[in-house]
Amino acid sequence: MQPRRQPPPAPGARAPRPAGPGLALLLWLVLQGAAAAPAGPAEDPGAPQAVGLPRGILQQAARAALHFFNFRAASPSALRVLGAVHEGRARVDPQKGCKVELVFSTESYNLEAGEDHLGKCSAQVFFKNQKPRPAINVTCTRLLGKEKRRQEDYRLYTQLKQLQSPFRGSLPDSHGRIEASLRPLWDLAFLGSSYVMWEKTTQFSQYYLAQLRSVNQWKMSGDAVDFDYTVLLHEFPTQEILPCRIRLIWYPGKPLKVKYQCQELQTPEEASGTVEGSAVAPTELIHL
Template sequence: MQPRRQPPPAPRPRGNCPGAPLLALLLLLALRGAAAAPAGPEDPRRPQDAGLSRGLLQQAARAALHFLNFRAGSPSALRALAAVQEGRASVSAGAAPVNPKEGCKVDLVFSTERYNSEEGEEHFGNCSARVFFKNQKPRRAINVTCTQLLEKRKRQQEDYLLYKQMKQLKPPLDVVSIPDSHGHIDPSLKPIWDLAFLGSSYVMWEKTTQFLHYYLAQLTSVKQWKTDDDEIDFDYTVLLHEFSTQEIIPCRIHLVWYPGKPLKVKYHCQELQTPEEASGTEEG
């Protein structure tokens, strides 16, 4: 009788697997670890897989981008997410491995593009970030570094041009909705939208969690104030779309901006579930 043929061994994992293979690789490693580990409780101090998924990496990338956009304080330097390239998540130290709701740490690399990118324009650059999602205040801590930043002189020129356009607008601004019902933004209103997006980046960064993702859906009102100095000072109302709950959340935001200076933002969002977390203020 011939000996029974053994099945071929599982392929050895390779490093830096992009996209979907990364998820399969981590699942394979988790299964092997579970089979080899002895029975009994695990050391909670040891970093554990937190059920890494594409969605969690996307959440971390969005949070890092909102923080980056707000910190830059420049409408011309706004970035949008192009693609998540790789990442790893682990449960925060001291948290139970079976309960990722206690918080998690995400290390990732992602590519970006200019928010107002033109057709055919290449990706803006890569970013590496470490994002801590926590279920108590402060809710997240972010460390992000990016390459291929917009050249400083060009950014200053574009910001000053937008600043001049805003200063030339005559109050009161009669803004009903940006974009309109057809999704169109009139070129004359583009500076208002860009500044509103910049200020909203702080609000979305504050509110993004490992489970909640916000998107700026519409700007519904704008009131620009006359000031004794050169700063742009205006109030506006936005509608934020939260994807997992499909809720539309109105937020009133007050923004003070001048090219090259830190951005100042105050806001209040109409939320019935967590009113204690519905407002904030920050200077970039």
């Protein structure tokens, strides 16, 4: 069965990743005192950039905000993907980083035939100089109703609890398909990966979930489902494929618990992540 939505498409070509702190100062000199004009549509990477705004920074901020939103919502049925960026402003402090304020539209990650789950989000995203894990405050409206979301999450939870044997293989398959019976595994992997992608995003790099390589389901005495995933994250603009092992514990209506380890050269503070003890900005879910 062909899924309604495949992993988000790769963005257009990007400039090489800045390699040193001197570029941050250069960026500031370009932006000093200049407020960004309204952004063009997200789907047109070739459109002229707003004066003083680094190329792609609004889309970068919108995707980071959505990674954070998806993780904090902790609901596979509430997963969102980027529609278009409508407006935004960026300001750079050479000592601290880049602050972006923006408004963007979203779509439901799993659209059913004939449904139109559009929404709008406003966000403040602060990229710290040369550091991952931007600080984010995001508010989204026109979401799936609370009761409908609870029912959908519990249905998915029941499917996961009834799995008879651990999944072995990759999702999507070589033809880009995900069988309906395996869709809950992908959705949960997408949910857990959102935390990892938010933590690793900087103003110069962003991540997409490219593939789910393996899943191990742990036996727990409690009601939560406990999975150990191996995923491949596609990083832009370097085009690197980053393998990450993610341990995820989830129960409908409860905060998501995530721990991970990625195979790459990292500084000690980036080597692994966990949701426990993280100081994060609030996420607001408003149902209209």
